[in-house]
Amino acid sequence: MKKTTYVILGLLSEAPMTGYQIKQVIDIRFKFFWRESYGQIFPTLKAMVESGDINILDIAPQNNRAQKTYAITPQGTANLKTWLSMPVETEMVRLELLLKMYFGNLADREAMQSHLAAFQAAHQSDLDQLNAFSDEVTKLLDQDENHPMVLSVIDFGQKVNRAYLAWVEAAQKLFSEGDEADAAK
Amino acid sequence: MKKTTYVILGLLSEAPMTGYQIKQVIDIRFKFFWRESYGQIFPTLKAMVESGDINILDIAPQNNRAQKTYAITPQGTANLKTWLSMPVETEMVRLELLLKMYFGNLADREAMQSHLAAFQAAHQSDLDQLNAFSDEVTKLLDQDENHPMVLSVIDFGQKVNRAYLAWVEAAQKLFSEGDEADAAK
């Protein structure tokens, strides 16, 4: 089974949701370590209803919008638990920036500087969001049993993004030395 | 153009190589941020020869093994430089472990512990290799002009893997508390 199935099962194990909401939650909460597209989510939901892992709770109950709310079935819960206990498969990381960095002596200094600045801005923003999210979760005290897990995932994001930011500062110096030479002229 | 093209161009810009060697170099040097399969490399090489980005230097010159050594062409160099100056596209990160962690309260404690232990072992090994590689590169002093770039990429790997290892230690405590309770009985 592809991973999309399990992300959906996991989210529906917390509460029933629409496909659109699933996408939103992944984009916000899982942003820094997971991604799904609509072209992946909707067909998967359809297949999951057919296989009996989830079912359609109700169609457009309170508002007139064309919406389907999905809920996990006992079979879905069982499949989710089985997946959780299975070894983690190879992680997928592809950082194009590092590739460009590696061959960076062939590139223009300005181009590399702008790549690094974009990376820095993106991950500073990620870190800011994670910090805010961490505060939020901490305030709501541990009534929810999955609280420590959520905080641990946030902690991962914070640590990794801090590492990214520490690296980028050092990396920028490799390209700023030329600026100093220019200024000295 | 897909990214595989540019990894190949980058590597061939350093020295001519066979497809097999390209795969090896990616597996060793780019391990922690990039991956390619043979099913990706060989057809791409074929297409790149057709498009004129690379050419076949010679077929099995010194030994009788069926091997093709590829070299970059001026057109290939130009395309590589163009790519290097273009904005970095969205990075792709998918960490199944974090997903399992997020839904970790539904899983068995033992299963989660073993997931974390595997993650720890893998990234400790990555860090060890990066440390060794860093020493090696530092020793060979900066005769090569791309030296600082290589060290920067290694530095990235070290920082990120240290962050991973710091996180996993904290995460393990979430599951070891139960052990202490068991031991106290």
Add this chain to the structure above:
DNA sequence: CATGTCATGTAAGTGGTTACATGATTTT
């Protein structure tokens, strides 16, 4: 003499993105 490494490739299948298509509701 068997296993491992060097070496190249193909075929089938899967996973995933992007663009397209539609339309209601909400906000500016």
Add this chain to the structure above:
DNA sequence: AAAATCATGTAACCACTTACATGACATG
């Protein structure tokens, strides 16, 4: 009245993995 957001879905295409297939040479 327009733009943004909510909401669902399909089709075409591309990227990527895995398994398969072959065979030479090297090492234990």
